[in-house]
Amino acid sequence: MKPLDLTRFDLNLLVVLEALWAERHVGRAAERLHLSQSATSHALSRLRTAFADQLFIRNPRGIAPTPLAIELMPRVAAVLESVRLVASPRGPVDPGRLQATLSVAATDHAVLTVIAPVNRCAGRRAEAQAGRYRIRAAHVRRRRARHRARVGLFCPDPAAL
Structure with a gap:
């Protein structure tokens, strides 16, 4: 598998992937993300294209992850947690500690x-x-x-x- 070109990949799709993983339902993931169901479905389509895998398969209760999605999620969760830590407010800068x-x-x-x-x-x-x-x-x-x-x-x- 060749490496993903990050200049052509929307990293926000990883947030959608995380929501789909947590909710296991496109509609509930859309609500969680404050997106329409159509936009979330389109994002899933883009994820499927990027990873050349279905990632989630429809079932009677919503969606179930594929083996690739199961393999990816620990790394995706770690990356998103790192981004959240970097982007979190830290209060005022203390010049004495610089x-x-x-x-x-x-x-x-x-x-x-x-x-x-x-x-x-x-x-x-x-x-x-x-x-x-x-x-x-x-x-x-x-x-x-x-x-x-x-x-x-x-x-x-x-x-x-």
């Missing part, structure tokens, strides 16, 4: 007026490694263009104006 490296290219004046005050504020809470280099605005632009610095600060020195 661990990141930020590369900044700045002119001398930007270092004095922006970077130094930020370092003083963050100094108690963050480990900082500062490298001092004489840099001109053109160099700041080049370093940003080459992705060697995440931030470029241009603060013209008022004395030079």
Whole structure:
């Protein structure tokens, strides 16, 4: 079996597959998903095409999973649970717990007026490694263009104006 092309597969169909598995009835799965029965039936058709299997067979009480559906569901459930964990709200971000490296290219004046005050504020809470280099605005632009610095600060020195 060749791998599924994810650029051509609607991952929302996995949510439909999960609902069909849980409900074992297209109409009840549709209600659970807040979709029409027709839309859920169409999604099942698309799933069948994608997996080249019936996935569910009609029976007097609704639908029953095929062996492939039984094989797929633990992995589908795990993937959807992972997505739910990633997408769940986690509350406000605590900057004190962030661990990141930020590369900044700045002119001398930007270092004095922006970077130094930020370092003083963050100094108690963050480990900082500062490298001092004489840099001109053109160099700041080049370093940003080459992705060697995440931030470029241009603060013209008022004395030079």
